[in-house]
Amino acid sequence: MNAPVRRFDVEAARAEFPILTREVHGKPLIYLDSGASAQKPRAVIAAMSRVMEGSYANVHRGLHTLANETTDAYEQARESVRRFINAPSVNEVVFTKSTTESINLVASSYGLGLKAGDEIVVSQMEHHANIVPWHFLRERYGIVLRFVPVRDDGSLDMDAYRALLGPKTKMVALTHMSNVLGTINPVKEIIEAAHAAGAPVLLDGAQGVVHQTVDVQALDVDFYAFSGHKLYGPTGIGVLYGKAERLAALPPYQGGGEMIGIVTEDRITYADPPHRFEAGTPAIIEAIGLGAAIDWLETLDRKAIAAHEAALYQRVRRGLEGANWLTEIGQAPGKGAIFSFAVAGAHAHDIAQILDRYGVAVRAGTHCAEPLMRRFGLTSSARASFALYNTLDEADSFVEALIKAQGFFA
Numbered sequence: 001m002n003a004p005v006r007r008f009d010v011e012a013a014r015a016e017f018p019i020l021t022r023e024v025h026g027k028p029l030i031y032l033d034s035g036a037s038a039q040k041p042r043a044v045i046a047a048m049s050r051v052m053e054g055s056y057a058n059v060h061r062g063l064h065t066l067a068n069e070t071t072d073a074y075e076q077a078r079e080s081v082r083r084f085i086n087a088p089s090v091n092e093v094v095f096t097k098s099t100t101e102s103i104n105l106v107a108s109s110y111g112l113g114l115k116a117g118d119e120i121v122v123s124q125m126e127h128h129a130n131i132v133p134w135h136f137l138r139e140r141y142g143i144v145l146r147f148v149p150v151r152d153d154g155s156l157d158m159d160a161y162r163a164l165l166g167p168k169t170k171m172v173a174l175t176h177m178s179n180v181l182g183t184i185n186p187v188k189e190i191i192e193a194a195h196a197a198g199a200p201v202l203l204d205g206a207q208g209v210v211h212q213t214v215d216v217q218a219l220d221v222d223f224y225a226f227s228g229h230k231l232y233g234p235t236g237i238g239v240l241y242g243k244a245e246r247l248a249a250l251p252p253y254q255g256g257g258e259m260i261g262i263v264t265e266d267r268i269t270y271a272d273p274p275h276r277f278e279a280g281t282p283a284i285i286e287a288i289g290l291g292a293a294i295d296w297l298e299t300l301d302r303k304a305i306a307a308h309e310a311a312l313y314q315r316v317r318r319g320l321e322g323a324n325w326l327t328e329i330g331q332a333p334g335k336g337a338i339f340s341f342a343v344a345g346a347h348a349h350d351i352a353q354i355l356d357r358y359g360v361a362v363r364a365g366t367h368c369a370e371p372l373m374r375r376f377g378l379t380s381s382a383r384a385s386f387a388l389y390n391t392l393d394e395a396d397s398f399v400e401a402l403i404k405a406q407g408f409f410a
């Protein structure tokens, strides 16, 4: 930890995000799309500028001062990630482009060792990033995908999950927190059951890592994937945590510079993890930005942030209580601050566009979760997703704007 934890104060936190002072259509911006991508604090912007202005060079080729300084900063970012998720070693932290790339890496490398009839357990609430890479294995090798159903309240059907596990299960790949429902899955229980059946677990932590404290050792998870840009860091950088023995057993994903041991005309050997999985010039500046985001987040009281986000969600729910034109999807106990909804007689895109006129940014569509939309009989929904910088006043303004938007369709 770089600095002592500060008392959480939403106004003080907001002041660290330059973009939040801007207006949209003459109204103060109310940014409720952090589930898609979060805004960036000054600490991140400054860290990225600092490296570009002061010490930028390519990494791991260090024969000169700038290369050494940048390499140190890049590897320091890896250490920040390690500390943040309590990984035993920096060698278990692979930098990727995103959650999507992290999952593709595991699916394609691990998939090489699978055979027709082997099963991968996913769920109906997965983002496409945690479905499509496994579908590739179905198409290419005849792997069978088994989907854990979602209950009406948006929780995972744990009985059905347990029933799906068996000797053919070769991987359980589930989301930590749903980007649509806000459901926070009982990941410890999920992992224990999978391990009892002899299957490793990959958690999609794109949302989970933002709102939960993640301890990969306490969870005993095999792989954990997340993105920098949802965690107040930059785009273009993601993380794959993998247990040392799991990463050691994976063949490389991409070939190129930095990931090899030796290369001759008829032979190659590979570097050890994590470098085995980081072919070519990595996202240097972005990794440093992610490290800065994590260092910054660790100065805040994350329990207080979680309580604040829960209060925002409850405020919206109370504000819309009794609205018979509204259907909320996802009401699982203990869910995170994501409010997904459909308005009777209105397309979600139209609702989002009207809200934008009031300065309110929400997402609308399938949220890259078509099986889940189908499960709830919807073609699309709108979603307000909250972050640490949102205020109760903003929650009220969103409710007010939504009621007005609905008025256009009544």
Ligand SMILES: Cc1ncc(COP(=O)(O)O)c(C=O)c1O
Residues within 6 Å of the ligand: 035, 036, 098, 099, 100, 101, 127, 129, 130, 175, 177, 178, 179, 204, 206, 207, 227
């Ligand atoms: C649960 C979940 N998984 C995966 C992803 C994909 O993340 P990325 O686009 O950063 O790879 C997202 C993004 O919305 C997500 O919410």
